[in-house]
């Protein structure tokens with residue numbers, strides 16, 4: 001039989017294996033580099049003041065970004081209040097009342113919305129809220145992030161609800177429990193961990209969003225006292241500091257980026273443990 | 284439960300049922316409200332500019348806030364070119380990585396690598412931009428750009444001063460880094476959905492791992508992989524912060540990739556807060572409208588490709 | 602060469618007219634901690650059809666896949682024992698599974714032609730991997746393999762049509778042609794007709810009888826009539842063990858084990 005080209009085939013196999021491995025390394029490399037520089041530049045710039053003090057004016061050393069850290073959490077809280085109920089309930093519709101043509105279109109539209117550039121959302125909410133309210137505000141910032149969360153949360157909620165075995169629903173319905181009660185008490189509760197996971201991932205995704213906040217939350221060097229005032233946020237401050245010409249501010253930008261990345265990664269890694277647990281239970 | 288109180292109970296639960304159904308339906312329909320809102324607000328904001336410039340807006344290369352004259356061509360050009368650069372870099376690397384992860388990598392290495400890539404996808408754009416400004420751009424300025432010029436300088440693409448750093452090429456590279464995780468993970472999903480029977484057929488013929496990948500996996504998954512690439516293109520076109528931070532933000536159309544440029548998204552991000560008067564903000568709204576139109580079209584194409592690919596293979600496997 | 606006498610064959614006093622193609626000694630396969638194949642020793646006659654029967658989950662597929670090292674695709678699978686193909690230890694150090702599989706071909710329960718390739722390309726894909734480029738030779742092999750798979754007359758006018766344009770039964774025969782094209786020494790078939798209608802099943806059965814002139818065939822089947830009709834030897838597996846092995850006529854009419862009798866007469870399984 002023909003095994004004449006065997007060595008050539010083995011070589012090709014080894015070659016492609018190596019080549020694709022190198023590509024995988026190239027993919028991982030940026031993360032390693034970003035991480036390395038963030039730790040190097042950012043961690044050393046971290047101190048107690050960073051978490052407790054307001055930003056200092058140009059030329060003054062020290063200061064922190066306590067207002068931006070708080071601002072990011074306030075924006076996320078608003079986003080969650082606005083986006084999560086809509087996203088989760090919409091996801092429930094898609095999963096529990098699914099099957100129709102309409103659902104296909106809703107899903108499709110949600111997937112398209114997920115691909116709308118973040119800057120576009122900012123412009124839209126600028127026209128929708130900032131202009132009528134005569135200025136940027138914490139509220140506008142929260143709403144824009146909440147809007148971006150809706151399609152994300154809706155799709156993940158639908159997905160995890162679909163994982164709930166159909167038998168649970170039938171068993172409950174057979175007991176004469178109303179469908180909506182079954183859905184809330186059995187289906188949603190079974191999938192709760194998954195839904196929370198999806199919400200957390202969506203929050204971690206919008207936590208780093210900068211573009212939609214530039215003209216909505218706008219940023220603030222001090223505290224926002226009302227939701228109608230502009231508010232500071234970590235990504236905004238990092239951006240403004242990064243493009244400034246001052247070394248002090250650059251250091252603060254690195255420190256802020258380090259903290260922000262830790263926050264985002266903590267959510268992502270934490271969520272992974274949550275889901276790992278879930279799969280173990282299923283197996 | 285006796286028959287006497289069963290009747291009203293059922294009626295009540297039916298009420299609850301339909302109320303709940305309508306509530307969730309309303310929430311699901313918010314998706315369409317959002318789409319309508321985006322289109323409406325952008326159109327409304329762009330009115331002034333559309334009236335003043337008409338179709339010329341799309342083909343005029345003047346972007347001149349001082350004289351209040353605006354044309355989108357430089358931004359469109361920058362968006363297309365930076366996205367192309369990003370695709371040229373990202374597509375081979377991402378698809379190869381997806382192949383490595385699903386077909387060729389040793390089992391123990393797969394999970395850690397996948398986790399790394401998912402974490403890379405989670406890095407906020409602004410952080411990558413920061414890294415771009417202070418680490419990547421200086422590194423490109425010296426030694427990468429001079430090196431490219433030395434060996435490829437005969438091409439117009441690599442002519443011109445190299446010392447600026449913030450440039451079209453820098454923008455393209457940063458976009459590539461941003462879209463690699465998404466292309467990789469969507470491609471991985473696609474490859475994973477190739478039926479195991481296809482692989483077994485190839486293995487049973489005595490194919491090597493790579494040959495199995497080539498004849499049974501890649502050719503089967505071609506359409507889906509194309510969908511993944513188009514999805515990546517959609518993200519590339521709309522990528523904002525990281526690009527804004529490294530592309531140099533200059534409204535010009537030049538061949539040199541070492542020269543500063545801008546994109547639709549970066550112009551909006553960097554000029555919106557300074558835009559005064561009736562026309563300037565409106566022109567930025569119109570840029571947003573162009574960006575929306577292009578990304579939505581590209582995303583529709585991507586979704587259709589991915590959905591039609593997934594169609595037959597989503598059927599439960601026994 | 603066979604070191605230890607095989608209890609199963611020794612008991613039946615088998616003497617294969619065309620010699621022995623495969624010998625398995627003490628073959629065990631584990632999936633993780635599960636031992637699904639337990640010290641199986643058996644000889645497979647050359648140029649004959651050997652049927653493997655037994656209830657679902659008893660390890661028939663596992664046994665078959667150990668014969669061409671396909672089980673290695675499953676990272677949890679681990680095998681012990683010794684398998685020789687015409688005297689060559691297929692698990693010896695330095696022997697690559699790729700080479701083994703080129704000598705021992707396989708056809709699966711569900712037909713799996715490559716959907717992106719034409720009928721002709723499906724037949725020649727193995728040859729092209731082996732470096733055969735000669736157009737004339739390839740065309741010859743296409744006809745020859747499709748003839749052997751009893752598909753030639755049905756497809757000779759549309760060799761360039763996509764493989765998935767064929768019916769289910771035709772697709773399965775195409776898969777057989779694809780496996781035959783590389784001229785393997787042994788052909789393994791895992792329930793090749795279980796997904797087909799009676800007519801298509803009949804075709805495959807005829808084809809198997811026809812093929813044994815040139816090939817050694819091992820076929821897994823749940824269909825007792827099929828085993829009785831088309832095989833020369835039959836092996837009965839139960840819970841991972843080889844219970845009985847012998848000429849098909851004997852297994853079906855006069856088995857020496859009670860469990861075999863119960864199974865072939867349909868009392869369980």
Ligand SMILES: Nc1ncnc2c1ncn2[C@@H]1O[C@H](COP(=O)(O)OP(=O)(O)OP(=O)(O)O)[C@@H](O)[C@H]1O
Nearest residue numbers: 632635637656657658659660661662663664675677
């Ligand atoms: N990939 C696997 N991982 C773990 N266990 C497996 C795997 N494949 C098969 N098994 C187990 O090995 C045993 C034998 O399986 P095998 O597929 O060989 O049975 P079979 O006789 O071919 O059954 P059937 O007639 O249903 O095809 C079964 O108990 C099965 O659960």
Ligand SMILES: [Mg+2]
Nearest residue numbers: 661662663791
């Ligand atoms: Mg089987």
